[in-house]
Amino acid sequence: MTTYHQRVAREKRALIVTAATALFLELGYDRTSLARIAERSGVSRATLFKQFPSKAALFDAIVTESWATAGEEDPPPAGNIVDGLSTIGRRYAELLSRPQMTDLFRIVIAELPRFPELANAQFSHGKMPYFESVRGYLLAEHEAGTVRVEDVELAATQFLGMISNYVFWPTLLVPGWKVSAERVAQVVDEAVHTIAARYAVPGPGPSTHDRSADRD
Known part of the structure; x- marks a missing residue:
């Protein structure tokens, strides 16, 4: 990946983590879907699933x-x-x-x-x-x-x-x-x-x- 694409990937990852944390607090872990997280963070579902294949993997990343x-x-x-x-x-x-x-x-x-x-x-x-x-x-x-x-x-x-x-x-x-x-x-x-x-x-x-x- 080029430096530009690495920076974009980091920025999208940060948006996903921020959105997921907020949704986990608002709705609870069980009621928060990856699709909803993708919508809140403004990234495509494909981008989210590429970085975090499961909700558990996303929570592990937050921790x-x-x-x-x-x-x-x-x-x-x-x-x-x-x-x-x-x-x-x-x-x-x-x-x-x-x-x-x-x-x-x-x-x-x-x-x-x-x-x-x-x-x-x-x-x-x-x-x-x-x-x-x-x-x-x-x-x-x-x-x-x-x-x-x-x-x-x-x-x-x-x-x-x-x-x-x-x-x-x-x-x-x-x-x-x-x-x-x-x-x-x-x-x-x-x-x-x-x-x-x-x-x-x-x-x-x-x-x-x-x-x-x-x-x-």
């Missing part, structure tokens, strides 16, 4: 693309747990603040009783790969000796949970819930320092001889 943008960035280098977690925490808070993330969870929660496979897609294609990237970073810090973490899965859950429990989950339950940028930064900082206080390996402090000399 993957919603989570992937943050996961595509390189993980911070190991060596400074505060700097590294600060970078990850800011990325995570930004990801959770996107409207499409809230929409995605609403679709999954609403359709869970009839379509449990949507929750499986959300977990396996979205949340789990992102979680593994955070787990991998903590494991790298552990191997570098900057932290001592016996259970990196638990530590990753603790860190991400401290952020999502304030920044994200209330948006699903409290109408008009908004968190200022300053408050988000504070939430991330507190999560970072809580994890650092729990797991960071203390650096070398002054020796007994040095402390005695200071007193003299």
Whole structure:
């Protein structure tokens, strides 16, 4: 494909994903047909079926693309747990603040009783790969000796949970819930320092001889 045709294909794909997300929210997953999605997005049925042969494939793409943008960035280098977690925490808070993330969870929660496979897609294609990237970073810090973490899965859950429990989950339950940028930064900082206080390996402090000399 030429660069032009690649760009057009990406634009049409974005239109399809946007239309599908809106229709899933309006009508529910079951009542939304691919034909209706094609009509709403303004593309032909042939174009839609070429990119997404089934509604399940389209939903998988929505999940993957919603989570992937943050996961595509390189993980911070190991060596400074505060700097590294600060970078990850800011990325995570930004990801959770996107409207499409809230929409995605609403679709999954609403359709869970009839379509449990949507929750499986959300977990396996979205949340789990992102979680593994955070787990991998903590494991790298552990191997570098900057932290001592016996259970990196638990530590990753603790860190991400401290952020999502304030920044994200209330948006699903409290109408008009908004968190200022300053408050988000504070939430991330507190999560970072809580994890650092729990797991960071203390650096070398002054020796007994040095402390005695200071007193003299």
